[in-house]
Amino acid sequence: MDFKQFQKDHELHFNDEKLLKQAFMHTSYVNEHRGENLEDNERLEFLGDAVLELGVSQYLFRNYQEMSEGELTKLRANIVCEPSLENFARKNNLGKYVLLGKGEEASGGRKRPALLADAFEALIGAIYLDQGFDQALQFLDRVVFPEIEPGAFSHAMDYKTQLQEIVQQQGGKVTYRILEEIGPAHNRDFLAGVFINEEKHGEGQGRTKKEAEQRAANQAMNQLKN
Amino acid sequence: MDFKQFQKDHELHFNDEKLLKQAFMHTSYVNEHRGENLEDNERLEFLGDAVLELGVSQYLFRNYQEMSEGELTKLRANIVCEPSLENFARKNNLGKYVLLGKGEEASGGRKRPALLADAFEALIGAIYLDQGFDQALQFLDRVVFPEIEPGAFSHAMDYKTQLQEIVQQQGGKVTYRILEEIGPAHNRDFLAGVFINEEKHGEGQGRTKKEAEQRAANQAMNQLKN
CATH class of the missing domain: 1.10.1520.10 (Ribonuclease III domain)
Incomplete structure (x- = not known):
């Protein structure tokens, strides 16, 4: 060899x-x-x-x-x-x-x-x-x-990307909105909502906007699977 | 702190x-x-x-x-x-x-x-x-x-030590003997026997004497547990 x-x-x-x-x-x-x-x-x-x-x-x-x-x-x-x-x-x-x-x-x-x-x-x-x-x-x-x-x-970890791909295949559109800021400035959580074709499919709370959005996307993914 | x-x-x-x-x-x-x-x-x-x-x-x-x-x-x-x-x-x-x-x-x-x-x-x-x-x-x-x-x-890996301790506690004595050398010189295996108070309790085969003895000890351990 x-x-x-x-x-x-x-x-x-x-x-x-x-x-x-x-x-x-x-x-x-x-x-x-x-x-x-x-x-x-x-x-x-x-x-x-x-x-x-x-x-x-x-x-x-x-x-x-x-x-x-x-x-x-x-x-x-x-x-x-x-x-x-x-x-x-x-x-x-x-x-x-x-x-x-x-x-x-x-x-x-x-x-x-x-x-x-x-x-x-x-x-x-x-x-x-x-x-x-x-x-x-x-x-x-x-x-x-x-x-x-x-x-x-x-890939497997990134729920936002995953959700995007699934929804896009079906010609849909995903958007995120921060619904609420919770707690005082030095200790703030964000509540994000994920919308598919303007209809809310999930919510997620997190210390950063990104974290909140990821959790919302995860919830939407689970919902779509069921 | x-x-x-x-x-x-x-x-x-x-x-x-x-x-x-x-x-x-x-x-x-x-x-x-x-x-x-x-x-x-x-x-x-x-x-x-x-x-x-x-x-x-x-x-x-x-x-x-x-x-x-x-x-x-x-x-x-x-x-x-x-x-x-x-x-x-x-x-x-x-x-x-x-x-x-x-x-x-x-x-x-x-x-x-x-x-x-x-x-x-x-x-x-x-x-x-x-x-x-x-x-x-x-x-x-x-x-x-x-x-x-x-x-x-x-410890957990060394069956000979483990067997030794168990048998010693009961006042017994462990000995090993090489029972057989198997195969040609360039490709030899050893067969070891383990004896507790001169009675054979296990056999093991291996490429080295030590390996054969460890396997014999393991067999004896399993036997004692049953």
């Missing part, structure tokens, strides 16, 4: 190329080559999972300043989960580099989502071990963070 | 003391001081959780080289969980620094395990934001990692 080419393609420079190779070493391969004293990628995956978790957490913390801890946690879980890790692995062509045992290969193991997700996490673990956290972050900055930007994951 | 003293006691030096204070700011306190534009500790907790996860992962990865990914994951979960975080918080006297709202205080909130665990994670998040990963690691090195060493957590 040409790991030199892989490094070129992914702007990676390993000090210890054995670590890179290990990231792709499935346990079925190691079992078939026991005399060679190889180690599979599972421990690297354990480490890489935590590196990815912190990298993504930090990214979200800095870029979504309005999000609550609960929303951040949900969003992180949507990014660091098997389906999206598999997706990152596919986009970066990791599948063809995975070293598989013959039995696993014959049974189509190379295409298993878990196998691809594991290799992706193991690769992050290997970069971290070989080059440290900052280099691992730079890798995430190339392959993970850009996928977060366009709203692929944040 | 004297956060200067807190820093002295814990060998911490914050560039931005507001971050340190925020780590202890419960949402009930912020709600009662809305005009002051404070932020509670929940987002810091989100970040600190990931810092702790990576710190512990790295520590385990380096110090438990014989452990499988599954064992590492279990051990990590035992360390990064509410009861043990609460324990770290108590040992480091975090409770008295938490800034609580009056209602929460009156209902005994200061002693809630979740509140203490959250403050502990938020503190780690604050150190990370203020001083970076290496300083956060040094804090973990003072307050978390030493607790792992004596086997407080690894």
